[in-house]
Amino acid sequence: MKLATWNINSLSVRLPQVLDWLAAHPVDVLCLQELKLTDDKFPFDALRSAGYEAACFGQKTYNGVAVLSRQPLAEVVRNIPGLADEQARVIAATVPTPQGPLRVLNGYFVNGQAPGTDKFAYKLRWLQALHDWVASELAAHPRLVLLGDFNVAPEDRDSYDPVGLAGTIHHTPEERAHFQALLALGLVDAFRLFEQPDKSYSWWDYRMLGFQKNRGLRIDHMLVSPALRPAVSACHIDRAPRKNPQPSDHAPVVLELGL
């Protein structure tokens, strides 16, 4: 069984790339972020023709998340319960597997702009609310994966310039402490369960030839629960779509489970 996460920076623009990628990589579940469209514009029909049902949570212009699945989705939750948030950043669903239900939490984490700004304060509040909600989800669903665009580079090796960018957004001690708090719940960064190439990133700035120079960040993650960890057989970043014409600035991350 395979799951993937991909920030596609406008589903309207990137739908052909998503369909091409799914045709070449027929994962069981694909979680998308930054749809940048409302639910009435979501391409249910095209995805159904490709073999996927979908649950979406969109909004105009910004944010928006969706879960695509070959198997039926159940127990769909939109945004973090109890958090007043007008931004569409979270969608959760349960998918069936031969070993029982798998809970999938898909997040488009707050960017946060810069320390000291209102957006940064929102990011920290959001991360705390997410943490508390994930804890309750774990208690109810032991087999769980938290995935998406975390907008946090967890360690120095996850950044192309950890010294120059120290303390800036994605690199602050506060953001990294929140990432560690998720790990303290028992979640494991599946990417780091395996040997990976040096300078592995999942996002590159569109500007200044960022991708060509591999000036990137690893900010898209797959965290698995303790009960799921023994099933994890591989995790990798697929850089190929970043080379497409009109690419997203993010690459997909793929998680393989021996289920």
Added chain:
DNA sequence: ATGACGGTGTGGCACCGA
């Protein structure tokens, strides 16, 4: 220190992303 690139919405640009 700033802008560079790309998407959106609406407009002759501004805002946002990371």
